[in-house]
Amino acid sequence: MEKELIMNAFHDVYWGVPISIYFWLMGVSAGAHVISGFGWVFGLKKYKQVGLIATLWAILALLIVPLILIHDLGKPMRFFYLLLPFYWHNSAPMSWGTVLIMLYPCMMSIYAYFMYKNNERMAFIFGIGSILSAASTHWYTGVVIQLNPGRDLNHTAIASLLFLVGAFISGTGFLIVTFWIMNIFLNPLKKIRDSFQEGFIKRFIKACSIGEKVEDSLIVEMGQVMAIGIVVELILTLNEYLQMIYGTMEEQSNLYDVLLGAFRVPFLAYVFFAMLIPLFILYLSPIKRRPFGVAIAAGLVCIGIFGMRLWWVLGGLFQQSFY
Amino acid sequence: MSEAKWMSKRTYGLQSPPSLGVPGKKRYAMVIDLRRCIGCGACVVADDPPCVRNCPTQATYKHESGFILQRYNRCIGCKTCMVACPYNARHLLPAARTDHSQPTDVADKCDFCIHRVTRGLMPTCVTTCMGGAITFGDVNDSESEVSRMLDTHKTMTLRSDKGTRPQVYYIGLDGDIADVAASYADRSVQMREEFNIFKRNRLGAGNIIEGESETGPVGFPLQVIRNMINFVKDIVEKGYR
Numbered sequence: 353m354e355k356e357l358i359m360n361a362f363h364d365v366y367w368g369v370p371i372s373i374y375f376w377l378m379g380v381s382a383g384a385h386v387i388s389g390f391g392w393v394f395g396l397k398k399y400k401q402v403g404l405i406a407t408l409w410a411i412l413a414l415l416i417v418p419l420i421l422i423h424d425l426g427k428p429m430r431f432f433y434l435l436l437p438f439y440w441h442n443s444a445p446m447s448w449g450t451v452l453i454m455l456y457p458c459m460m461s462i463y464a465y466f467m468y469k470n471n472e473r474m475a476f477i478f479g480i481g482s483i484l485s486a487a488s489t490h491w492y493t494g495v496v497i498q499l500n501p502g503r504d505l506n507h508t509a510i511a512s513l514l515f516l517v518g519a520f521i522s523g524t525g526f527l528i529v530t531f532w533i534m535n536i537f538l539n540p541l542k543k544i545r546d547s548f549q550e551g552f553i554k555r556f557i558k559a560c561s562i563g564e565k566v567e568d569s570l571i572v573e574m575g576q577v578m579a580i581g582i583v584v585e586l587i588l589t590l591n592e593y594l595q596m597i598y599g600t601m602e603e604q605s606n607l608y609d610v611l612l613g614a615f616r617v618p619f620l621a622y623v624f625f626a627m628l629i630p631l632f633i634l635y636l637s638p639i640k641r642r643p644f645g646v647a648i649a650a651g652l653v654c655i656g657i658f659g660m661r662l663w664w665v666l667g668g669l670f671q672q673s674f675y
Numbered sequence: 676m677s678e679a680k681w682m683s684k685r686t687y688g689l690q691s692p693p694s695l696g697v698p699g700k701k702r703y704a705m706v707i708d709l710r711r712c713i714g715c716g717a718c719v720v721a722d723d724p725p726c727v728r729n730c731p732t733q734a735t736y737k738h739e740s741g742f743i744l745q746r747y748n749r750c751i752g753c754k755t756c757m758v759a760c761p762y763n764a765r766h767l768l769p770a771a772r773t774d775h776s777q778p779t780d781v782a783d784k785c786d787f788c789i790h791r792v793t794r795g796l797m798p799t800c801v802t803t804c805m806g807g808a809i810t811f812g813d814v815n816d817s818e819s820e821v822s823r824m825l826d827t828h829k830t831m832t833l834r835s836d837k838g839t840r841p842q843v844y845y846i847g848l849d850g851d852i853a854d855v856a857a858s859y860a861d862r863s864v865q866m867r868e869e870f871n872i873f874k875r876n877r878l879g880a881g882n883i884i885e886g887e888s889e890t891g892p893v894g895f896p897l898q899v900i901r902n903m904i905n906f907v908k909d910i911v912e913k914g915y916r
Contacts, residue, residue, distance in 0.1 A: 368881020426752015
């Protein structure tokens with residue numbers, strides 16, 4: 353033990369499980385928010401009903417993020433240094449990421465307010481802004497770990513794309529599971545809604561469509577949208593996999609020692625749960641047109657994408673921790 | 676304004692351009708002769724350091740003479756520099772220190788002992804190296820000992836393919852040891868076990884052990900849960916710091 357410490361031979365994985373959870377939550381938030389934009393920005397009327405609640409889930413997922421990030425700092429009380437203009441560093445991805453993480457919930461909240469007020473024009477304008485900030489915030493989470501030439505596993509140009517597509521499918525999956533559970537508990541939710549007296553809370557609950565059945569056809573359609581995302585994710589992963597097989601020694605070592613070695617559980621969970629099994633359920637299985645089947649696929653996608661966040665963040669740091 | 680004047684105005688020289696071979700500039704470097712080395716471990720100082728460009732609060736900066744320095748009062752401990760460094764040359768200072776005036780929980784690195792070098796002394800590692808394996812000096816000065824070593828010996832640097840222009844040169848470095856993938860793949864059973872013992876003794880937030888039982892379908896999720904519990908436990912402890 354003393355020898356390793358003195359020789360500085362072994363190192364910690366600096367960005368650990370909490371950062372993986374942050375990446376996952378960020379993805380769920382961005383994905384859910386894009387689904388919310390389907391109705392109010394892209395004009396798909398069917399999705400309007402779930403617009404506000406999807407954004408509320410996105411805000412809720414995002415509220416946990418700063419708690420994790422600030423506590424992960426060595427000096428949590430200094431988190432505001434990132435916001436001070438004279439500490440600003442142009443070339444640091446994290447500086448830009450801080451701005452995006454600040455901007456995203458603000459835009460989302462304004463967008464949610466106009467959805468609540470049923471102001472279509474303003475919701476459209478702020479919807480565009482918030483979807484752009486959602487995409488760029490999650491793009492940043494891919495970039496912040498991609499721009500480290502020392503981490504061979506993460507240093508790839510498709511990193512941010514993988515993150516964006518993964519965010520979209522995990523966010524959609526999270527919403528599908530939520531809507532499916534809300535449909536199961538429809539009667540209790542109705543009772544809760546009706547128990548409130550007329551006022552702000554009741555109006556808010558009504559605007560969120562809580563206690564109203566989410567159409568089965570909408571859930572199935574969201575499943576089909578998710579399936580397209582899964583196909584894109586599969587192509588990107590296959591591309592990266594091929595590059596690793598035909599790659600340099602670092603890339604091969606990443607594939608065999610990290611992805612199929614110490615991190616085989618999250619990696620295989622990603623391949624099977626996030627891609628292969630959901631694709632089978634959504635395209636080939638007899639339950640592909642039933643909300644239950646789509647919800648199962650969606651739940652698996654959420655688990656699988658969390659596996660991807662684990663091997664992505666920890667795996668890149670793990671291999672070099674020996675060096 | 677000429678470049679030299681502009682540089683002199685920047686006290687900290689946050690993103691000083693690489694100074695290797697630039698006339699009139701100093702570029703401190705180190706040559707380590709591995710034929711004399713007994714393997715006590717060494718630092719890396721780069722001429723184009725990724726840790727400097729990735730630091731979000733300008734806590735890490737590069738001096739125009741090549742030193743990479745840390746402003747502890749600016750560091751928030753986000754560990755970006757550690758993730759960026761291809762050499763694992765950066766570390767987080769421990770939370771508990773015997774001398775309470777010393778900084779804690781912030782990132783640090785070897786600074787070529789700037790406090791000694793600016794007073795005309797050699798870095799501590801050079802003076803204490805019992806084999807006399809380390810040579811230090813200004814590589815831009817053709818008369819210096821370090822330049823002479825570089826001219827007369829075949830030298831190698833660690834992971835120069837990462838675009839960092841490292842300024843610690845090795846004489847007699849084995850390529851297989853220097854290559855991270857090779858050293859990972861070729862490590863012995865004993866080293867794997869030592870790695871696992873090290874990780875088990877750490878309460879880090881993300882340390883994954885690579886033993887057979889720990890990477891399986893049961894062991895891996897358990898490790899993840901254990902890491903998360905450590906992270907949550909640390910909330911209470913951090914409140915006292």
